[in-house]
Amino acid sequence: MYFLLHYYVLFYCKTHPVNIIKVESVTDEIFRCTAEEDNYFARITNYKSLDEQLEEVEYTDFLYKEGLGVSPTVPSFNDKVVERITLENNEILTVLYKSAPGVHLSRNEWNADVLKELGRQIGKLHRLSNKFEEQQTIRYINDWQDNEEYDFLKYIPKEESGIRQMAREVLSSIKTLPKNDSNYGLLHGDLWLENILVDKGLDLTMVDFQDCEKNYYIFDLAVPIYSALEYSFVGGGNIIDYGKDITKAIIEGYQEENVLPSEMLEKLPLFIKLKELFEYNLMHMYWDKEKLTEEQIRIMNHFRMRIEMNHSILHL
Structure with a gap:
């Protein structure tokens, strides 16, 4: 499953205007994606429904546009901020975020x-x-x-x-x-x-x-x-x-x-x-x-x- 998830992250990112060259797991649901032009994070989870995730992303993108320090989403080529992929016959929801500046403080x-x-x-x-x-x-x-x-x-x-x-x-x-x-x-x-x-x-x-x-x-x-x-x-x-x-x-x-x-x-x-x-x-x-x-x-x-x-x- 671990390697399959990495494969699907790479596959998923091909639906977006980014050139991913490396994928690393952060948690079971979050993956750090290193691209030629920038860094990104992919979230892959069914923790919340499609409607909930769409509303959440609409909310956070609003906050970003208003100048709050949050990570913006990256729409796919289909202009979707929440995409669906199929993993072992299960549909999983995915969101790609631009990496946020800063570090975790000690x-x-x-x-x-x-x-x-x-x-x-x-x-x-x-x-x-x-x-x-x-x-x-x-x-x-x-x-x-x-x-x-x-x-x-x-x-x-x-x-x-x-x-x-x-x-x-x-x-x-x-x-x-x-x-x-x-x-x-x-x-x-x-x-x-x-x-x-x-x-x-x-x-x-x-x-x-x-x-x-x-x-x-x-x-x-x-x-x-x-x-x-x-x-x-x-x-x-x-x-x-x-x-x-x-x-x-x-x-x-x-x-x-x-x-x-x-x-x-x-x-x-x-x-x-x-x-x-x-x-x-x-x-x-x-x-x-x-x-x-x-x-x-x-x-x-x-x-x-x-x-x-x-x-x-x-x-x-």
């Missing part, structure tokens, strides 16, 4: 200055999302609660009663929040730090909008804060202070580009908890319970203890 570089710029870009993203939704009715991209990854009670085992109760409380609290144009709309949905590239002068590019959804805008702030605390802090100080510093920075940056109601900022710890439950649910969805590694068991137990004891990783 963990110790995710400081308050970078997070403030990220907050500013997220504020711009949400402002443009609102503009997009004024022009375009969203028909296929889901509201967050309609995505299976948030169906916590379906996947978290019944015997984990404390965690299931916490999940009920978090979901119930969020579902009662009011929705309006200032606090709810299209967002990235997965802005952990691996989905952000940084170029010279702190120019940022957001990649991988595959999980874009309609949600409360505060969630797009909760995810990178959670990501920085969970994966990027490498010592050299107090992690509680680090959390306070980056949270203050990302909110200040956001407010330079957009306004988020104060009552929603107060809900940031709630959405951090939503992200934590989301990650824990993914483990139950995708990990083989009969073949868990020691590292997977350690991670799951770490989450279990943190959630059951209602311990927050963010102290404001």
Whole structure:
């Protein structure tokens, strides 16, 4: 399958105005394509339907044209941004993106200055999302609660009663929040730090909008804060202070580009908890319970203890 996918990426790219000379796997769905004239990334997946992917690409291309740092798509010779290929009798959807500038920062570089710029870009993203939704009715991209990854009670085992109760409380609290144009709309949905590239002068590019959804805008702030605390802090100080510093920075940056109601900022710890439950649910969805590694068991137990004891990783 590995070599077959490479072959199909090369075949697929021949339908586009690019001269690919090398293909490398980044993930099971993303392939780095080196061409004579530039670099590209091909996404090959049926994770979302054709209609959802078309709407997602329309959204991200709009953001690109409005000047936000996102990767533009490359239309095929047929002027299609989402093409279909057949792989082992299965139809798979494909999108080709121009490579974004910048690099993934090392963990110790995710400081308050970078997070403030990220907050500013997220504020711009949400402002443009609102503009997009004024022009375009969203028909296929889901509201967050309609995505299976948030169906916590379906996947978290019944015997984990404390965690299931916490999940009920978090979901119930969020579902009662009011929705309006200032606090709810299209967002990235997965802005952990691996989905952000940084170029010279702190120019940022957001990649991988595959999980874009309609949600409360505060969630797009909760995810990178959670990501920085969970994966990027490498010592050299107090992690509680680090959390306070980056949270203050990302909110200040956001407010330079957009306004988020104060009552929603107060809900940031709630959405951090939503992200934590989301990650824990993914483990139950995708990990083989009969073949868990020691590292997977350690991670799951770490989450279990943190959630059951209602311990927050963010102290404001």
